[in-house]
Amino acid sequence: MNYHLGDAFATPETKNTKRPTEIRSKIVVRNVQKTFRTKKGDVPVLENINLDVRDREFLAIVGPSGCGKSTLLNCIACFDPYDSGAIEIDGELIRKPSPKRVFVFQEPGIFPWYSVWDNIGFGLGRKMPFKQKHEIVMRYIELVGLKGFEKALPNELSGGMKQRVEFARALAVEPDVLFLDEPFGALDAFTRLEMRREIVRIWKATGKTCLLVTHDVEEACELADRIAVMTRRPATIKEIIENPIPRPRDPDLKEFRDLKDHIFDLLGVERRV
Amino acid sequence: MSFVKKIAGAIAIGLLVYFGWIIAISGRSVENADVNAAKGIAALAFTWVSFISVSTGRTRYFSYAIGLVGVAFVWLSFIEEKSILEYPTIAASAAVIIYLIVHGIIFEQSERVANIAWALGGVATFLIIWGSISLAATPKGVKPVTLAFSTPVNDSVVAVIIDEKGGVVTQDILILPPKDSIESLPKLRTLFGSSQPTLTAMPPGSPPASSLGKLFLSAKAEYGGGLECFEQDIKEKNLVSAGEAIQRARELQITHLYYPRSTLPDPTRAFIALVDLSKTHVSSWKGVIDSTPPLFTSIPQLFKTIPSAFPDPQGMLAPLITALDDFQRQLTRFNEILGHAFASILRVAVGFFFASALGIPFGLAIGSFAKLNATVNSVVQALRPISPIAWLPVATIGLGGGTLAAFFLIFLSSFFAIVISAAAAVATLDLKYRRSAMNFGIRRYEFARCVLVPACMPSILTSLRVAVGIAWIVIVAAEMLGVEQGLGYLVLDARNQLNYDRVVAAMMVIGIIGLTIDIIFRHFEQIVLERRGLGAP
Numbered sequence: 001m002n003y004h005l006g007d008a009f010a011t012p013e014t015k016n017t018k019r020p021t022e023i024r025s026k027i028v029v030r031n032v033q034k035t036f037r038t039k040k041g042d043v044p045v046l047e048n049i050n051l052d053v054r055d056r057e058f059l060a061i062v063g064p065s066g067c068g069k070s071t072l073l074n075c076i077a078c079f080d081p082y083d084s085g086a087i088e089i090d091g092e093l094i095r096k097p098s099p100k101r102v103f104v105f106q107e108p109g110i111f112p113w114y115s116v117w118d119n120i121g122f123g124l125g126r127k128m129p130f131k132q133k134h135e136i137v138m139r140y141i142e143l144v145g146l147k148g149f150e151k152a153l154p155n156e157l158s159g160g161m162k163q164r165v166e167f168a169r170a171l172a173v174e175p176d177v178l179f180l181d182e183p184f185g186a187l188d189a190f191t192r193l194e195m196r197r198e199i200v201r202i203w204k205a206t207g208k209t210c211l212l213v214t215h216d217v218e219e220a221c222e223l224a225d226r227i228a229v230m231t232r233r234p235a236t237i238k239e240i241i242e243n244p245i246p247r248p249r250d251p252d253l254k255e256f257r258d259l260k261d262h263i264f265d266l267l268g269v270e271r272r273v
Numbered sequence: 274m275s276f277v278k279k280i281a282g283a284i285a286i287g288l289l290v291y292f293g294w295i296i297a298i299s300g301r302s303v304e305n306a307d308v309n310a311a312k313g314i315a316a317l318a319f320t321w322v323s324f325i326s327v328s329t330g331r332t333r334y335f336s337y338a339i340g341l342v343g344v345a346f347v348w349l350s351f352i353e354e355k356s357i358l359e360y361p362t363i364a365a366s367a368a369v370i371i372y373l374i375v376h377g378i379i380f381e382q383s384e385r386v387a388n389i390a391w392a393l394g395g396v397a398t399f400l401i402i403w404g405s406i407s408l409a410a411t412p413k414g415v416k417p418v419t420l421a422f423s424t425p426v427n428d429s430v431v432a433v434i435i436d437e438k439g440g441v442v443t444q445d446i447l448i449l450p451p452k453d454s455i456e457s458l459p460k461l462r463t464l465f466g467s468s469q470p471t472l473t474a475m476p477p478g479s480p481p482a483s484s485l486g487k488l489f490l491s492a493k494a495e496y497g498g499g500l501e502c503f504e505q506d507i508k509e510k511n512l513v514s515a516g517e518a519i520q521r522a523r524e525l526q527i528t529h530l531y532y533p534r535s536t537l538p539d540p541t542r543a544f545i546a547l548v549d550l551s552k553t554h555v556s557s558w559k560g561v562i563d564s565t566p567p568l569f570t571s572i573p574q575l576f577k578t579i580p581s582a583f584p585d586p587q588g589m590l591a592p593l594i595t596a597l598d599d600f601q602r603q604l605t606r607f608n609e610i611l612g613h614a615f616a617s618i619l620r621v622a623v624g625f626f627f628a629s630a631l632g633i634p635f636g637l638a639i640g641s642f643a644k645l646n647a648t649v650n651s652v653v654q655a656l657r658p659i660s661p662i663a664w665l666p667v668a669t670i671g672l673g674g675g676t677l678a679a680f681f682l683i684f685l686s687s688f689f690a691i692v693i694s695a696a697a698a699v700a701t702l703d704l705k706y707r708r709s710a711m712n713f714g715i716r717r718y719e720f721a722r723c724v725l726v727p728a729c730m731p732s733i734l735t736s737l738r739v740a741v742g743i744a745w746i747v748i749v750a751a752e753m754l755g756v757e758q759g760l761g762y763l764v765l766d767a768r769n770q771l772n773y774d775r776v777v778a779a780m781m782v783i784g785i786i787g788l789t790i791d792i793i794f795r796h797f798e799q800i801v802l803e804r805r806g807l808g809a810p
Binding site: 099110123 | 705708709719724727805806
């Protein structure tokens with residue numbers, strides 16, 4: 001019950017075409033701390049997190065499960081409060097969720113009572129004229145390859161298709177930032193592979209800043225420009241690794257395997273079974 | 274070939290059940306009725322074991338063997354008892370046989386048809402068990418509720434009603450009508466209340482032509498066949514008024530210890546009573562038609578009286594309620610069971626409509642606003658466990674009993690169930706839906722309309738189905754006071770007449786309507802959910 005709703009739908013900012021060429025920080029996380037207060041005592045989750053995410057960058061956060069990486073993402077998305085520190089986006093302290101920064105959930109958060117069309121159009125608000133809305137919705141339906149499924153209800157779609165609807169809904173409001181919380185976690189291996197290719201394609205085509213949380217090291221290596229490795233609870237960022245491998249990336253390349261090994265070493269995980 | 278086998282098997286099993294039933298029936302005339310009923314049920318158990326084995330196609334020879342043991346068992350008992358066939362049982366048995374044959378034919382048919390057949394089999398089995406138990410149990414003698422008059426003194430007489438334990442339910446002094454008029458009848462009616470007496474003790478030597486006799490005859494006309502008159506020869510003439518009447522009633526009660534019939538009502542007798550209840554009296558059709566227009570003409574009157582009579586709903590609604598009661602009375606005269614069922618269904622419909630129209634928004638609001646929840650939660654939770662039946666006296670005094678009180682009780686019975694599950698549905702709303710809505714900057718009203726209501730729909734629909742079930746249970750109790758139509762009234766009235774076949778027939782109608790309501794709501798729920806993409810894919 002204790003939630004606050006954001007502003008009414010605000011028209012997304014028009015793209016600033018004259019961006020400075022130097023790399024500047026889009027999201028800045030400074031000394032963020034968070035402690036869960038339970039009956040058994042306080043459990044520190046996030047300890048002194050510092051993170052800079054560059055504009056139009058694809059950054060992945062990997063860490064062992066339960067380390068607090070989803071909590072960090074929820075804090076950045078303003079779904080969860082944090083105890084101290086600051087999170088700034090575009091140089092402004094953020095306080096509530098906004099359509100400029102859209103969250104993609106692990107289990108599709110699309111509404112089962114709405115058709116694909118209605119779901120994708122959901123974030124566009126009810127005041128937008130139908131013609132304009134239809135145009136936008138159809139564009140994103142095509143982008144995620146769901147043409148012909150406009151009128152389908154989510155329970156008629158496969159898991160991968162639902163995830164695409166979720167992506168399309170997020171993209172339709174033209175956000176600057178996408179938060180991806182293990183978006184492929186619930187998918188089967190084939191669909192996951194396909195969706196990864198898809199997300200890279202969409203990311204390249206639209207130029208969003210993407211912040212991905214995952215426990216899958218290979219996924220992080222395939223998708224991200226940089227990878228932030230988190231430690232066990234209380235979580236801190238151990239190291240941020242640049243991923244120099246050019247796209248499309250092949251997991252069988254030596255560089256790729258070395259990168260993976262390095263991350264596994266950082267996580268302190270023995271990867272051979 | 275296998276098809277023929279199946280039919281043959283089905284016929285054999287049908288005969289088995291039939292004779293099991295006959296054996297059970299034979300207990301009617303002998304002392305060891307319960308033993309025979311047990312035999313019938315045992316035969317039934319054998320039947321089902323072999324039947325299920327045959328229909329599933331497994332261990333066929335084993336099941337045939339069990340079937341044969343059952344047949345031998347039943348036949349041995351049959352020869353031993355030398356019983357006679359009795360016609361009412363044939364109907365039930367025939368139903369079982371037909372069911373089995375049909376099921377034998379449709380083994381290979383669609384699952385849906387097969388499920389209907391299994392359901393019919395369940396019903397047939399239930400009827401057989403019911404019949405067997407009703408044979409096994411010997412009813413105890415019932416002391417009827419009794420009305421007695423004292424010897425008239427100065428044109429007035431004391432009327433006393435005693436219950437089956439001999440305690441005085443109520444007593445009053447009635448002024449005897451001078452000649453033809455029966456002024457005391459309304460008072461007698463109040464006196465009767467919900468405890469309509471079955472026996473009436475009149476003072477000795479009071480012929481029907483006397484004022485007291487007239488009063489009694491009018492009461493009898495009003496209350497149907499329940500009243501039976503007995504003239505009591507009082508030994509001690511010096512008893513006066515109330516004491517005299519009480520003693521007269523007690524003596525009568527003991528001498529007429531009532532045995533409704535030698536057995537409890539079995540399915541066949543209940544069906545016969547039901548057929549009797551559904552007799553249509555075409556001549557009364559005119560009354561129904563005549564009483565319809567006031568139903569509509571009283572509605573504008575209702576609005577006219579609102580400003581002046583607003584604080585008094587009873588007075589405001591009086592014309593409409595009167596018209597409605599009259600219509601129901603006429604309908605009952607036209608077709609008894611139709612009138613009673615209509616009255617009950619209407620009461621449930623009105624009460625339930627208001628309960629859901631107010632309960633759903635209220636529940637959603639409680640779930641959405643933490644402060645509102647904190648404010649009203651304890652009151653709601655305290656009011657919820659109070660049975661609507663406990664409200665009966667308060668409803669009677671506040672709303673004057675009758676139809677209005679029944680509406681109110683039905684409202685109470687479903688309102689809290691709906692409120693609480695709507696609130697719980699909001700509380701358990703999936704966090705990701707809430708966060709999605711927050712993320713896209715959806716305002717409160719839009720959130721309620723586009724996310725909250727659709728997401729809570731499944732729980733709300735389920736709660737509506739549960740609530741209407743509760744309402745249908747409560748209606749019987751709600752109709753036991755102050756109304757003259759309705760299935761609850763029918764049960765009570767039939768009991769007061771010691772017509773237990775009718776009681777069971779009314780129970781059957783209540784059950785069947787309850788089942789129908791549940792089926793309708795289930796379908797409604799399914800259709801709505803499917804349309805909203807929340808049903809099974």
